Amino acid sequence: MAAPGKLTRFYEFGKKIICIGRNYREHAAELGNPVPTEPLLFSKPTTAYIREGQNIQIPRGCSSLHHEVELGVVIGKTGKNIHPGRAMNHVGGYVLALDMTARDLQAKAKKKGHPWLIAKGFDTSCPVSEFIPLKMIPDPNSVQLWLKVNGATRQDGTTADMIFGIAELLSYISTYFTLEEGDLVLTGTPSGVGEVVEGDVITCGLGNLAEMSFSVENPHKRDRIQLSSVD
Numbered sequence: 001m002a003a004p005g006k007l008t009r010f011y012e013f014g015k016k017i018i019c020i021g022r023n024y025r026e027h028a029a030e031l032g033n034p035v036p037t038e039p040l041l042f043s044k045p046t047t048a049y050i051r052e053g054q055n056i057q058i059p060r061g062c063s064s065l066h067h068e069v070e071l072g073v074v075i076g077k078t079g080k081n082i083h084p085g086r087a088m089n090h091v092g093g094y095v096l097a098l099d100m101t102a103r104d105l106q107a108k109a110k111k112k113g114h115p116w117l118i119a120k121g122f123d124t125s126c127p128v129s130e131f132i133p134l135k136m137i138p139d140p141n142s143v144q145l146w147l148k149v150n151g152a153t154r155q156d157g158t159t160a161d162m163i164f165g166i167a168e169l170l171s172y173i174s175t176y177f178t179l180e181e182g183d184l185v186l187t188g189t190p191s192g193v194g195e196v197v198e199g200d201v202i203t204c205g206l207g208n209l210a211e212m213s214f215s216v217e218n219p220h221k222r223d224r225i226q227l228s229s230v231d
């Protein structure tokens with residue numbers, strides 16, 4: 001087993017996923033949200049993970065699936081009440097990640113004051129790249145995040161624009177949730193989020209350090225056909 005803080009691989013498919021929302025001013029503004037004064041947290045179940053070769057599946061009832069490209073921080077050392085000054089010692093590596101969001105279901109949930117679990121946590125909502133070792137990203141608070149849909153650029157930002165930096169985020173999260181080795185923290189998306197439909201191909205990257213592609217499919221198309229044939 002690797003020494004604490006020295007992960008060499010990503011312990012995915014079983015470790016929790018904590019996500020940060022509205023961590024970029026321009027993204028908060030594009031959705032008409034206020035800029036948060038402290039980190040906004042939500043979570044995805046571990047069944048949300050997928051890897052290249054699998055497809056993103058539009059969840060049932062969703063007619064506006066959005067892409068959000070994000071830097072994922074992989075925890076390398078378990079910690080609770082982590083001091084911000086020591087938080088980076090708990091980082092074991094990184095991944096490039098997508099926080100796929102059923103925007104219409106999220107809007108409905110927000111209106112009713114309900115949780116975002118379905119909108120953010122449906123199966124396939126967390127596509128991730130290969131594990132990126134620590135040494136590949138000496139300054140995670142300044143890396144480019146980009147995303148294209150069918151070859152056209154939609155998102156092009158930098159983690160330098162995060163409102164809350166990685167150390168601050170890990171410290172804050174760990175006051176409520178013990179961060180365990182292998183957990184993943186999604187740090188929020190820059191502006192440019194938008195809709196994808198069945199057949200679209202999302203390609204995204206972390207500068208030129210990592211790149212991944214996923215196709216979008218609609219497994220519920222048949223449900224609609226069956227329903228309409230009953231009418």
Ligand SMILES: O=C(O)/C=C/C(=O)CC(=O)C(=O)O
Nearest residue numbers: 020021022023031033188189
């Ligand atoms: O508050 C909203 O309407 C939407 C917020 C998000 O989806 C937050 C994120 O996931 C993000 O900023 O990355």
Ligand SMILES: [Mg+2]
Nearest residue numbers: 068099188189
């Ligand atoms: Mg997000």
